[in-house]
Amino acid sequence: MPLISFLLSSSWRIVTIALVTGFLSGGCSAAVIALISRTLAEGGGSVAWGFAGFAFVALSTSIISRVVLVKLSQDAVFSLQSRLSRQILATQLSDLEKIGSPRLLAILTEDIQVISNAVSAIPVLCINFAVVLGCMVYISWLSWKVLLMVLLLSLIAGVSCKILLGRGRVYLAQAREQQDSLFQHFRTVIEGVKELKLHHRQRQDFLDQDLDVTASQFRRSSTWGLSLFATLDGWGKLIYFFAIGLILFILPHLMEINPQMRLGYILTFTYLLGPMESVVAKLPFLSKASVSLRNIEALGLSLSNLEQLELTPHAAQNGWRSLKLRGVTCTYPGEQEDSEFTLGPIDLALHPGELVFIIGGNGSGKSTLFKLLTGLYSPVKGQIELDGQTINRQNREWYRQHFSVIFADFYLFDRLLGVQKGALDQEALKYLQELQLDHKVSVDQGRLSTTALSQGQRKRMALLSALLEDRPIYLFDEWAADQDPVFKEIFYTEFLADLKARGKTVVAISHDDHYFHLADRIIKLDFGKIEYDQQVSQKLGVQ
Numbered sequence: 001m002p003l004i005s006f007l008l009s010s011s012w013r014i015v016t017i018a019l020v021t022g023f024l025s026g027g028c029s030a031a032v033i034a035l036i037s038r039t040l041a042e043g044g045g046s047v048a049w050g051f052a053g054f055a056f057v058a059l060s061t062s063i064i065s066r067v068v069l070v071k072l073s074q075d076a077v078f079s080l081q082s083r084l085s086r087q088i089l090a091t092q093l094s095d096l097e098k099i100g101s102p103r104l105l106a107i108l109t110e111d112i113q114v115i116s117n118a119v120s121a122i123p124v125l126c127i128n129f130a131v132v133l134g135c136m137v138y139i140s141w142l143s144w145k146v147l148l149m150v151l152l153l154s155l156i157a158g159v160s161c162k163i164l165l166g167r168g169r170v171y172l173a174q175a176r177e178q179q180d181s182l183f184q185h186f187r188t189v190i191e192g193v194k195e196l197k198l199h200h201r202q203r204q205d206f207l208d209q210d211l212d213v214t215a216s217q218f219r220r221s222s223t224w225g226l227s228l229f230a231t232l233d234g235w236g237k238l239i240y241f242f243a244i245g246l247i248l249f250i251l252p253h254l255m256e257i258n259p260q261m262r263l264g265y266i267l268t269f270t271y272l273l274g275p276m277e278s279v280v281a282k283l284p285f286l287s288k289a290s291v292s293l294r295n296i297e298a299l300g301l302s303l304s305n306l307e308q309l310e311l312t313p314h315a316a317q318n319g320w321r322s323l324k325l326r327g328v329t330c331t332y333p334g335e336q337e338d339s340e341f342t343l344g345p346i347d348l349a350l351h352p353g354e355l356v357f358i359i360g361g362n363g364s365g366k367s368t369l370f371k372l373l374t375g376l377y378s379p380v381k382g383q384i385e386l387d388g389q390t391i392n393r394q395n396r397e398w399y400r401q402h403f404s405v406i407f408a409d410f411y412l413f414d415r416l417l418g419v420q421k422g423a424l425d426q427e428a429l430k431y432l433q434e435l436q437l438d439h440k441v442s443v444d445q446g447r448l449s450t451t452a453l454s455q456g457q458r459k460r461m462a463l464l465s466a467l468l469e470d471r472p473i474y475l476f477d478e479w480a481a482d483q484d485p486v487f488k489e490i491f492y493t494e495f496l497a498d499l500k501a502r503g504k505t506v507v508a509i510s511h512d513d514h515y516f517h518l519a520d521r522i523i524k525l526d527f528g529k530i531e532y533d534q535q536v537s538q539k540l541g542v543q
Contacts (some may be wrong), residue, residue: 022065026130028058073119102184111292118289128275171225327382360525404466
């Protein structure tokens, strides 16, 4: 079972202890039933000490098994969440983009919760399963013929339950796939709420053709899957009552059964009803968890691989001399289905203290070049060199530490990450004043008072974080697009000029031709290739 394998990978010793104590508890519970049956049939209190002993062992081992497995399960789920988060961050960006954020979000929330619920059910499941086995042993001690009958009924129940369980798993797997699409639609509701509110026809089209259709498919698959599990529960009870009726009304005509045996069978089967119901009730949790574990494995992020995926980076070198892209090519899916866009081959060199503007139309490859340049994308062909050192998997993490980037779809964190609390508060306050945000935002122990700002102000806060990083190379993806004319002037003439004066290399995607004269070079991209890369003195007045 994948879930047991998952727990064993966390700590097989603890799992072994929990299972042994669980089965011991179940066996002692069955022994208690046997003693009750014997006492009721024969009378007397000669077995009182045995009853007390078995009851005490059953109770104490049950508590031990549950506590041990509860702790193990919570530790395993926490470890899984932490490991998955780290593996996601260590996975190539292009691979994550293929997976899609809705699916990643569903895995980190829904799948992890499903696994957590299933793992929490394992202690009870183990104990109840042990009770069932113990009762079977007691039945075999009473009569091997009755045991054969019970095993035959168990075989019939097992085969039929396997069929129902298999079909239920298929529907639950379909529901899980449809849930990824449903998460995407929920994201659309949240992020596109303004547009949907403004357009009634578009809103109804989205609700009727996208959200409702996917939700209906998810509901249908979930309903069928859970209904089959409900049928499984009823079918199990039917077989149970059939066994009771067989013992009460048919078996006495086929073989001689004394009152003690008859009472023992009735007590045993009556006691078994609770554990059997519990086992059947937990099957949907286990099936869902198996589907969730397969979804996680399908990401290509092995749960058994505890090795850190990225080497610990050394500090970026401020005294670098040249960064070169030699024949670099990158291919990724285009806007049309079954189409690809190729950036390159790109030959490019950057040096300290340069201010470079990159221009070009939409879809020309500017943002992709940034991801290649920073090591977020790996080139399909060609190579990237920093001071003659080729960048590969072993040193890519170190290479990335040279860049501070503000992408067009940047994320604004609510605190200054990677610095000691309060260490940069004063410097942050200085930048807040320069960015004209000191009346809106304050910094206390590295935490921002708010991120509920306009897009232009959020970009200024992202600039603040980038400036505090103080890295050798700065990249800006159309940073000034959301700024007012006054602050746009400040950005180009003051902030970029200051970075250049400090020896930083600045590469900015820009369409503000009024400020092209400030750059050292202008590079134009067109259809994924460099159309020209020239000094500003040779290209004044380009559009």
